[in-house]
Amino acid sequence: MFEEFSAGYYLGRLYVEPHDGDHAVIHRTDHERMNRRLYTSGEGVERVDAPLVMKLDGRHFPVLGREGVPSGTLGLPPGVTESDLPDRREVFLAKADRAAELLRYAGYEEGYADEAV
Numbered sequence: 829m830f831e832e833f834s835a836g837y838y839l840g841r842l843y844v845e846p847h848d849g850d851h852a853v854i855h856r857t858d859h860e861r862m863n864r865r866l867y868t869s870g871e872g873v874e875r876v877d878a879p880l881v882m883k884l885d886g887r888h889f890p891v892l893g894r895e896g897v898p899s900g901t902l903g904l905p906p907g908v909t910e911s912d913l914p915d916r917r918e919v920f921l922a923k924a925d926r927a928a929e930l931l932r933y934a935g936y937e938e939g940y941a942d943e944a945v
Contacts, residue, residue, distance in 0.1 A: 829900070830862070836926040837883070838866065844884070845914035847903030852882065852891040854902055859893025867924045879936065881927040883920035885909045888930050 830840035847853055854862075863876040879890035882902070889908055897903050902919060911917070922930055 829858070830866070830921050833920065836923055838921040838923065840919055840921060841916060842902040842919050843898070843900055843914065844902045844904060844909075844911075844917045844919070847897075847905055849894075849903070849905055852889050852902060852904050852908060853894040853897050854880075854891055855897045855899045856893035856895050858899055859891070862921070866921070867927065879927075879931060881922040881930045883922065884917065885911060888922070888934075890931065890934065890936065 829842075830838035833839035842854075859880060860876045862880055863878055867878060867880075868876065877893065879892055881888055882891050883889075884902075884904075887908060889904075891902065894903075902917075904913065
């Protein structure tokens with residue numbers, strides 16, 4: 829779904845559609861799979877529910893896993909993008925170090941997954 833793009837990001841294509849919630853969301857299984865593949869080291873017990881950090885139209889935002897979202901789809905709350913939706917779009921996914929930095933700037937703490945839902 830996502831391929832290496834630069835030192836800080838992966839690049840992928842997702843179907844992007846409006847979402848009525850407060851957070852950007854993708855299907856829970858996709859979320860956990862991306863977390864496991866891109867954000868974990870494979871050593872010890874690691875969280876796979878941490879928010880992913882994506883970038884679209886120059887704006888970063890945390891993305892949570894949610895049931896009911898079709899696989900391969902990114903649901904965006906109002907105000908995240910000015911683009912016409914729904915549409916298939918190129919989306920950047922921050923690599924682990926960059927994502928952790930961006931989440932800290934946004935005020936997420938270590939227990940962020942529970943707080944953000």
